[in-house]
Amino acid sequence: xxxxxxxxxxxxxxxxxxxxxxxxxxxxxxxxxxxxxxxxxxxxxxxxxxxxxxxxxxxxxxxxxxxxxxxxxxxxxxxxxxxxxxxxxxxxxxxxxxxxxxxxxxxxxxxxxxxxxxxxxxxxxxxxxxxxxxxxxxxxxxxxxxxxxxxxxxxxxxxxxxxxxxxxxxxxxxxxxxxxxxxxxxxxxxxxxxxxxxxxxxxxxxxxxxxxxxxxxxxxxxxxxxxxxxxxxxxxxxxxxxxx
Amino acid sequence: xxxxxxxxxxxxxxxxxxxxxxxxxxxxxxxxxxxxxxxxxxxxxxxxxxxxxxxxxxxxxxxxxxxxxxxxxxxxxxxxxxxxxxxxxxxxxxxxxxxxxxxxxxxxxxxxxxxxxxxxxxxxxxxxxxxxxxxxxxxxxxxxxxxxxxxxxxxxxxxxxxxxxxxxxxxxxxxxxxxxxxxxxxxxxxxxxxxxxxxxxxxxxxxxxxxxxxxxxxxxxxxxxxxxxxxxxxxxxxxxxxxx
DNA sequence: AATGTGGTTGACCGATCGGTAAAAACTGTG
DNA sequence: CACAGTTTTTACCGATCGGTCAACCACATT
Numbered sequence: 001x002x003x004x005x006x007x008x009x010x011x012x013x014x015x016x017x018x019x020x021x022x023x024x025x026x027x028x029x030x031x032x033x034x035x036x037x038x039x040x041x042x043x044x045x046x047x048x049x050x051x052x053x054x055x056x057x058x059x060x061x062x063x064x065x066x067x068x069x070x071x072x073x074x075x076x077x078x079x080x081x082x083x084x085x086x087x088x089x090x091x092x093x094x095x096x097x098x099x100x101x102x103x104x105x106x107x108x109x110x111x112x113x114x115x116x117x118x119x120x121x122x123x124x125x126x127x128x129x130x131x132x133x134x135x136x137x138x139x140x141x142x143x144x145x146x147x148x149x150x151x152x153x154x155x156x157x158x159x160x161x162x163x164x165x166x167x168x169x170x171x172x173x174x175x176x177x178x179x180x181x182x183x184x185x186x187x188x189x190x191x192x193x194x195x196x197x198x199x200x201x202x203x204x205x206x207x208x209x210x211x212x213x214x215x216x217x218x219x220x221x222x223x224x225x226x227x228x229x230x231x232x233x234x235x236x237x238x239x240x241x242x243x244x
Numbered sequence: 245x246x247x248x249x250x251x252x253x254x255x256x257x258x259x260x261x262x263x264x265x266x267x268x269x270x271x272x273x274x275x276x277x278x279x280x281x282x283x284x285x286x287x288x289x290x291x292x293x294x295x296x297x298x299x300x301x302x303x304x305x306x307x308x309x310x311x312x313x314x315x316x317x318x319x320x321x322x323x324x325x326x327x328x329x330x331x332x333x334x335x336x337x338x339x340x341x342x343x344x345x346x347x348x349x350x351x352x353x354x355x356x357x358x359x360x361x362x363x364x365x366x367x368x369x370x371x372x373x374x375x376x377x378x379x380x381x382x383x384x385x386x387x388x389x390x391x392x393x394x395x396x397x398x399x400x401x402x403x404x405x406x407x408x409x410x411x412x413x414x415x416x417x418x419x420x421x422x423x424x425x426x427x428x429x430x431x432x433x434x435x436x437x438x439x440x441x442x443x444x445x446x447x448x449x450x451x452x453x454x455x456x457x458x459x460x461x462x463x464x465x466x467x468x469x470x471x472x473x474x475x476x477x478x479x480x481x482x483x484x485x486x487x488x
Numbered sequence: 489a490a491t492g493t494g495g496t497t498g499a500c501c502g503a504t505c506g507g508t509a510a511a512a513a514c515t516g517t518g
Numbered sequence: 519c520a521c522a523g524t525t526t527t528t529a530c531c532g533a534t535c536g537g538t539c540a541a542c543c544a545c546a547t548t
Contacts (some may be wrong), residue, residue, distance in 0.1 A: 031495080047379055049294035053536060063497055068537060070495095127378045134374040134430045135291055148437045167454035171438045175431060176459060179423030186378045187419060193392045194415045210411035215420060218466045219459070275525080297506060307527055312507060314525095 032070045034060040039071075040081045044124025047131040048078055048139065079139060082132075085125050086142040092118045093150050097157075105220055107157060109213060112177070116209055119185055123200065126185040147178070161223045173219065180215060184208050276314045278304040283315075284325045288368025291375040292322055292383065323383060326376075329369050330386040336362045337394050341401075349464055351401060353457060356421070360453055363429055367444065370429035391422070405467045417463065424459060428452050 029037070038060035042051040053074055057064040071077035096114035100107070119126055132140045155162065155170035162170045188199035188208075195204060273281070282304035286295040297318055301308040315321035340358035344351070363370055376384045399406065399414035406414045432443035432452075439448060 045379070047291065047293060047375070049291060050379060052534080054534080064536095065498080065538080066496065074536065130374050130378040130430070131291070133434050134371045134378075135289070135294060136434065144434050147431075148435055151435070151438055167451050167458055171435075172452065172455040174438075175428055175435075176420075176424040176455070178431075179427035180420040183423035183427060184419055186374070187391075187422075190377050190380065190384075190388050191392055191395070191415075191419075194395055194418075207411050208416065211416040211420070214411055215463070218462055222462045222465075296504080298504080308506095309508085309528085310526065318506065 031060075031062055031066055034062060035067050035070055035077070036080065036084075039077050040084075041124060043078055043081050044128040047128075047135075048137065053077075075139075082128075082140055082143065085122065085128070086146060088122065089118065089125075089143060089146050093146065093153070097153055104157060104159070104161070108154075108216060108220065111154070111157075112181070112212060112216060113209070115181060116205075116212070119181060120205060123185060126182045130182065130186050150174070158223075161220075161227055168223070177212070177216065180212050275304075275306055275310055278306060279311050279314055279321070280324065280328075283321050284328075285368060287322055287325050288372040291372075291379075292381065297321075319383075326372075326383060326387065329366065329372070330390065332366065333362065333369075333387060333390050337390065337397070341397055348401060348403070348405070349461075352398075352460060352464065355398070355401075356425070356456060356460060357453070359425055360449075360456070363425060364449060367429060370426045374426065374430050394418070402467075405464075405471055412467070421456070421460065424456050 035056060038056045039051075042055055042059060046055075053067050054064055056077070057067050060067075067077065071080060092114055093111075096111050099110065102110070129140065129143060131137075133144070151171055151174040154174055158170055158173075162168055162173065184199070188195065188204075192199060197204065199205075199208075279300060282300045283295075286299055286303060290299075297311050298308055300321070301311050304311075311321065315324060336358055337355075340355050343354065346354070373384065373387060375381075377388070395415055395418040398418055402414055402417075406412055406417060428443070432439065432448075436443060441448065443449075443452075
């Protein structure tokens with residue numbers, strides 16, 4: 001998966017990073033991969049401060065020193081995890097935005113679907129990101145940039161449907177919709193009384209998906225209506241001034 | 245503020261909790277209050293695992309042992325903080341819901357306003373709650389119950405406007421709206437590039453408030469329209485069956 | 489068989505963690 | 519003043535933290 005070159009001597013020391021890549025006979029995951037997966041899980045569940053390197057080693061089923069051998073330090077290990085998410089997140093967005101066919105409305109719905117797919121495939125990601133953002137961790141600045149760029153891209157997609165400023169600016173809509181998406185994954189399981197069952201099972205997830213699409217549809221309808229009203233008003237204004 | 249009786253001997257030992265409450269001459273906050281405020285701040289900013297009792301003592305400007313003297317243990321200290329939020333949260337909701345005058349629409353808007361007021365007065369609360377919920381901390385189960393009850397109360401308020409199940413059920417709307425509210429406080433400061441200024445200054449907060457009210461209005465309009473359509477359809481159905 | 493190399497191990501380090509015990513200081517009351 | 523009760527301080531504890539080290543192992547090359 002990620003780079004398999006150990007981190008022992010941090011950059012300094014002997015020359016180029018010779019990519020060893022010794023063959024692994026049994027098809028199982030490499031040590032580095034096992035560590036990475038354990039770190040991914042624990043970071044999502046317990047957060048950075050709540051996870052110890054011993055926990056990681058134990059869950060991975062390897063010696064603790066191996067974690068440092070392969071990833072250097074706790075910070076580097078979790079940076080690697082976050083970096084993977086960052087790249088997957090970015091790729092998801094870019095791939096979705098690159099498909100430019102269909103109406104604006106179709107493209108927005110498609111973006112939502114791709115975003116939800118990403119969340120469903122990476123269920124620990126929303127938990128991780130909520131924890132780190134709430135703590136102002138600084139370790140997630142790349143992902144923050146992703147979100148800023150995504151909001152700007154949505155702004156271009158919506159074009160003249162939303163004003164540049166004020167309560168209907170794209171950034172507000174973006175915050176609201178991303179809140180709808182992300183919060184479900186973090187809050188719904190904690191509020192399972194409301195659902196009477198596991199909110200993460202496929203049927204419930206699809207229900208949530210429908211809800212969000214309904215919300216998007218409702219918002220877009222209103223934005224279009226308001227735009228038309230603005231244009232009508234402008235036309236009337238023009239008409240009135242020309243006849244005066 | 246909270247109970248000022250130290251926790252040294254956990255329940256057992258000498259008889260009733262004699263409320264000492266020795267008078268404090270200088271008007272400043274008591275030691276317990278200083279500790280509590282420091283804990284509140286750090287818990288919101290760094291989370292439970294990210295905060296040490298030494299940090300708390302240092303920020304409060306008191307001896308570390310005093311923290312244990314007054315609050316017993318780390319868990320009890322932070323439980324006290326969370327309990328205060330729980331009660332304030334609950335009181336805010338109950339007071340808002342108890343004012344039953346006005347239309348359903350007015351009452352919903354009022355609830356949103358009161359909720360936003362609470363968040364603005366307790367800016368560390370959304371950060372705390374997001375961290376603890378994302379970690380499935382278990383220390384916030386009272387607050388989770390608050391949210392469940394709030395969702396049910398909103399359901400009663402909306403009455404027959406929302407169906408019991410499916411993507412338009414109250415729980416989905418509740419999740420979406422609470423996401424809009426809470427996520428702004430946790431995400432907006434991390435995405436300050438989008439705002440070109442501090443999203444927590446009063447003008448921006450009011451803009452956000454307007455946005456949320458606009459969203460609520462849009463959702464309610466659509467729900468009312470769909471309800472009327474359903475009734476019209478039902479009437480037509482009835483008419484058709486009576487003339488057949 | 490000798491050598492070099494990347495992967496692995498267990499023992500260990502100083503720092504910090506939450507928590508405790510007992511003495512010391514402070515306080516109001518007789 | 520003596521006394522009792524409360525609050526604060528100092529010094530300490532064992533456990534755990536992130537991280538290091540030297541030895542060791544498996545294996546490919548010479």
